[in-house]
Amino acid sequence: MNIRPLLLGLPLLLTGCSTMSNFSWSSLSPFNWFGSSLEVSAKGVGDLNAGTPMSESAINDGLNGDYRLRGGMATDKGQIVSYYQAMDGNDVKLVITGEPKGHVQRVDVMDNKVATEWGNKLGTPFSDMYGKAFGACKPADGDDAGKVECVAEQSKYVTYIFSGKWAGPQDIIPPDDTLKSWTVSKIIWHAKPQ
Secondary structure (H helix, E strand, O other), X not given: OOOHHHHHHHHHHHHHHHOOOOOOHHHHOHHHOOOOOOEEXXXXXXXXXXXXXXXXXXXXXXXXXXXXEEEEEEEEXXXXXXXXXXXXXXXXXXXXXXXXXXXXXXXXXOOOOOEEOOOOOOOOEHHHHOOOOOOOEEEOOHHHOOOEEEEOOOOOOEEEEEEOOOOOOOXXXXXXXXXXXXXXXXXXXXXXXX
């Protein structure tokens, strides 16, 4: 094998790489090989935020095309809302809701691969995030009745639904000793502070 052509071509190859302005060396990291996962922050979920139109194409773009979308209409507290379910196989992983022909108002996250920017995800125990429920939590309602909803300490735009075992009434918060073993079963981003 003659190494001379390789040595002559190497500088051309290297200068070619340096002119690829949209190339990111970090894309070579093994952490990026399987796609970047979504993250919940005070601003939204992935690229979904309060400025995202409630259209299938905009929501698909905001979720990087990682899910199959299924849309519909429903009522919430007497108001008609539009929603999209982000599906992985037959499982609903996210529910995006907003006013019909409006913008995204809420994203419910039930995907255990999606964490908050603060490192919390489904399955995180209450005791890892809160010392007590007072001032941060309330009984959850609607589909989450019997569970507890707590506002994130880092942002009023994010709430957590905690679930666990308790024999008491659904409309009151269990004692802190009971809650400490409950875990996050849903993360919700809201367009308006809670």
